[in-house]
Amino acid sequence: MSAPIRLRLTAWNVVLLAAVLLALGAFVVTRLRSDLTASVDSSLRAASYQIARGWEAEGTPDFIDVAHTVLPGPARHGSGAQVLERSGPVTVSVGDPIVEAPLIAGRRLASVVGGGRISFSLRGGSPSEHLRLIAVPVTHRGKRQALVVAESLAASDHAVNRVLVLGLFGGAGALGLIALGGWWIARRALVPVERMTSRADRIGIEDLAARIPEPRWRDEVGHLARTLNAMLARLERGVQARERLIADVSHELRAPLAAIRSELEVSLRHDALEGDARAAVMSAHEETVRMGHIVENLLTLARLDEGGLELLLARVDLRHVAEEAAASYRAAANAAGVELAVEGDPVTVRGDRERLRQVIGNLIDNAIGFAPRRSAVKIVVWRTDDEAGVRVADLGPGVPATDRERIFERFERRDLARSRAGGAGLGLAICREIIEAHRGRIWVRDGDSAGSVFILAVPA
Amino acid sequence: MRLLIVEDDVKLAGSLARGLRREGYAVDLAASGADALLHARVYDYDAVILDVMIPQGDGVEVCRTLRGEGRWMPILILTARDGVADRIRGLDAGADDYLVKPFDYGELIARLRAIVRRGAPERPTVLIVGDLEVDPAAHTVMRQGRSVELTAREFALIEFLARRGGEVVSRAELLEHVWDQNFEGSTNVVDVYVGYLRRKLEEPFGRPLIRTVRGAGYVLEAA
Numbered sequence: 001m002s003a004p005i006r007l008r009l010t011a012w013n014v015v016l017l018a019a020v021l022l023a024l025g026a027f028v029v030t031r032l033r034s035d036l037t038a039s040v041d042s043s044l045r046a047a048s049y050q051i052a053r054g055w056e057a058e059g060t061p062d063f064i065d066v067a068h069t070v071l072p073g074p075a076r077h078g079s080g081a082q083v084l085e086r087s088g089p090v091t092v093s094v095g096d097p098i099v100e101a102p103l104i105a106g107r108r109l110a111s112v113v114g115g116g117r118i119s120f121s122l123r124g125g126s127p128s129e130h131l132r133l134i135a136v137p138v139t140h141r142g143k144r145q146a147l148v149v150a151e152s153l154a155a156s157d158h159a160v161n162r163v164l165v166l167g168l169f170g171g172a173g174a175l176g177l178i179a180l181g182g183w184w185i186a187r188r189a190l191v192p193v194e195r196m197t198s199r200a201d202r203i204g205i206e207d208l209a210a211r212i213p214e215p216r217w218r219d220e221v222g223h224l225a226r227t228l229n230a231m232l233a234r235l236e237r238g239v240q241a242r243e244r245l246i247a248d249v250s251h252e253l254r255a256p257l258a259a260i261r262s263e264l265e266v267s268l269r270h271d272a273l274e275g276d277a278r279a280a281v282m283s284a285h286e287e288t289v290r291m292g293h294i295v296e297n298l299l300t301l302a303r304l305d306e307g308g309l310e311l312l313l314a315r316v317d318l319r320h321v322a323e324e325a326a327a328s329y330r331a332a333a334n335a336a337g338v339e340l341a342v343e344g345d346p347v348t349v350r351g352d353r354e355r356l357r358q359v360i361g362n363l364i365d366n367a368i369g370f371a372p373r374r375s376a377v378k379i380v381v382w383r384t385d386d387e388a389g390v391r392v393a394d395l396g397p398g399v400p401a402t403d404r405e406r407i408f409e410r411f412e413r414r415d416l417a418r419s420r421a422g423g424a425g426l427g428l429a430i431c432r433e434i435i436e437a438h439r440g441r442i443w444v445r446d447g448d449s450a451g452s453v454f455i456l457a458v459p460a
Numbered sequence: 461m462r463l464l465i466v467e468d469d470v471k472l473a474g475s476l477a478r479g480l481r482r483e484g485y486a487v488d489l490a491a492s493g494a495d496a497l498l499h500a501r502v503y504d505y506d507a508v509i510l511d512v513m514i515p516q517g518d519g520v521e522v523c524r525t526l527r528g529e530g531r532w533m534p535i536l537i538l539t540a541r542d543g544v545a546d547r548i549r550g551l552d553a554g555a556d557d558y559l560v561k562p563f564d565y566g567e568l569i570a571r572l573r574a575i576v577r578r579g580a581p582e583r584p585t586v587l588i589v590g591d592l593e594v595d596p597a598a599h600t601v602m603r604q605g606r607s608v609e610l611t612a613r614e615f616a617l618i619e620f621l622a623r624r625g626g627e628v629v630s631r632a633e634l635l636e637h638v639w640d641q642n643f644e645g646s647t648n649v650v651d652v653y654v655g656y657l658r659r660k661l662e663e664p665f666g667r668p669l670i671r672t673v674r675g676a677g678y679v680l681e682a683a
Binding site: 251254255257258259260261262263265266267269270288292296299303310311312324327328352354 | 469471542544545548561562563565
C-alpha cells in the first residue's frame with residue numbers, strides 16, 4: 001500500500017517546512033531585536049551627550065533639567081540617569097528608582113571612569129524590567145566620573161514578542177496547511193500508480209496481449225508503465241514461443257505418423273500376415289493411431305490457446321463421422337476386450353467433419369477406458385426437431401453427480417497436465433470447446449442400468 | 461483405373477502405391493510439382509492423390525494449373541495442416557476432397573472411390589454467369605471485365621447465387637448458407653443484401669443480374 005509513501009512524503013514536507021520556518025523565524029527575531037536595540041542605543045548616545053554636557057557645565061540643576069527633557073518620561077519604567085564615582089554611592093540620579101543604586105561597578109566602572117565607553121543590557125527584578133544602558137566618562141569639578149543612562153527595552157521587547165507570537169501561530173497554520181495539502185498532493189501523484197496497479201492486476205495469462213496505458217509524461221510513472229509493458233511483451237513472446245514449439249513439434253510428428261500408419265495399414269490389409277507377425281503389426285498400428293490422437297489433441301489445444309478454434313463448416317453426416325471415429329478406435333477397443341457398436345440413421349448437420357470426428361473419438365476413447373471387459377460401448381446417432389447428435393454409452397462405474405460439470409472443465413492454461421496429452425483429462429475439455437464452437441452442448445448422465453452416457457448435441 | 465500419386469515422402473508414397481496396386485489400380489508416382497504436371501500432361505489419369513507440401517511447386521498450385529488446363533479428373537488432396545484455411549485452399553483450387561494426415565488407409569480408399577464415382581465433369585473454380593465472374597479462391601468479383609468491391613457477406617451471397625446460377629434460390633436457403641445458422645435477424649436481411657448487390661453489380665453496369673421471383677426467392681441470370 002502507498003500509505004507509508006504518502007505519510008513519508010507529507011511528514012518530510014512538514015519537517016522541511018518546520019525547519020525552514022524555524023530558521024527564518026530565528027533570523028527575523030534576532031535581526032529585529034538587534035535593530036531595535038541599535039535604535040535604542042543611538043537614542044541613548046544622544047541623550048547621554050546632552051546630559052553629560054549639562055552636568056559638566058552646570059552640575060545638578062542642569063543634570064536634572066536635561067535628563068527630564070531628553071529621557072522619555074523619566075519616572076516611566078526604566079528610563080533614568082545616574083552619575084557614579086570610582087568609589088562610593090550614586091552622586092546624583094534622576095528617573096526610575098533603579099538608578100538610585102549603582103548600575104555598574106568594579107572593573108566596568110573603573111574602565112568607564114578611566115575613559116572608556118560601554119553599552120550593555122540589564123534585566124531587573126521583574127520580567128518587564130529590561131533596560132538598555134550606556135555608560136560614558138564625564139568630568140565634573142575636576143573629578144572623573146561615569147554617567148550611566150538607561151532606557152527601557154519594554155517597547156522593543158513587546159514588538160519582538162508580537163512578531164514571535166504571530167510567527168508561531170502563522171507557522172503552525174502553515175504547517176497544518178502543508179500537512180493537509182501535501183497529503184492531498186501525494187495522493188494525487190500516486191493515483192496513476194494505483195490505476196496502473198489495478199490494471200496490471202487484471203492481466204493474466206489469457207490476456208497477455210493486454211497492455212497498461214502509458215501516460216504522456218516521460219517521468220517515473222511513465223517509465224514504470226513502459227517497463228511493465230515491455231515485461232508483458234517479453235512474457236507474451238515467451239508464452240507464444242512455447243505454444244508454437246508445441247504446435248511445431250506436434251505438426252512435425254504428423255508426417256512420420258502418416259508414413260508409419262500407411263505402411264502398417266497397407267500391410268495389414270494386403271500382406272499375408274499370420275500369428276505373431278500379424279499381432280505385432282496390429283499392436284504397432286494401434287499405438288500409431290493413439291499417437292495420432294494425441295498429436296491431434298495437442299494441436300487443438302494449441303489452437304484454443306492461441307485464441308480460437310476456427311471451424312470448417314460443411315454438410316456432415318453424423319453417422320458417417322461416428323463410423324470413422326469408431327473405426328479409428330476399433331483396435332484399441334479389441335485390446336480392451338470392448339465391443340464398439342454404431343447405431344442410428346444418417347443425419348446431416350452443419351459442422352466441421354474433422355473436429356466432430358475428434359470429439360466422438362475422444363468420447364469413445366474415454367468410454368473404452370472405463371468399460372469393463374466383454375461389455376459393449378454403444379455409439380448412437382439421434383435427432384429431434386431442432387437438434388441432432390451422438391450418444392456414447394458405456395457400462396463402466398459412471399460419473400458421480402458432483403463431478404459431472406467438472407470433468408468437462410476447461411483446465412487452467414497454466415496446467416502442467418498438458419503433459420498428459422493423451423489422457424481423457426484433455427479430451428473432454430477439448431470436446432466441450434469444439435461442441436460449444438458448434439453452438440451445441442455436451443453433457444453426461446447415468447446409463448439406464450449402469451455406467452454413463454455422454455451426449456453431444458448440435459443444432460440440426 | 462490409373463492413379464497418379466504426388467507425394468514426396470518416399471515411405472508414404474511407397475506404401476500407398478503398394479496398397480492401391482493391390483486394390484487393382486495402376487499407380488504412377490511423382491515427387492515434385494514439376495514432375496506431377498509432366499505426368500498429368502502426358503498420361504490420362506482417372507484420379508490424382510496430391511500432397512500439398514511438395515518441392516518445386518505447391519500442391520495447390522499444381523491443382524489450379526491442372527484445372528486451368530482443362531483437366532477435370534477427381535483430385536484428392538493430402539495435407540498435414542488441419543487449419544480451416546489449409547483445408548479449403550485445396551478445395552478452392554479445384555480439388556474434390558481432402559484428407560488430413562495421418563489418415564486411415566481405409567478412409568482414403570473410401571474417399572477415392574466416392575470422388576471417382578461422382579465423375580469428372582467440368583467443374584471450373586471461377587463461377588461464370590453471363591458477364592459476371594466470381595472467383596471464390598481469390599475473393600474477387602468482376603463484371604464486364606471490371607472489378608467490383610464487395611464486403612465479405614455480399615461476396616458470400618453472390619458466390620452462392622452464382623453456384624446455383626440459373627436456379628431459383630429461396631430466402632430460407634440463402635439465410636442458411638450465407639448467414640450464420642443461429643442468425644437472430646429476420647429473412648429481411650436477405651432482401652437488404654440483395655439490394656446492396658444490385659446497387660453494386662447492376663446499377664453501374666445498367667444491366668440486370670438478380671431477378672426477384674415473387675413467392676419463391678431470387679435467381680442469378682445472365683441478361
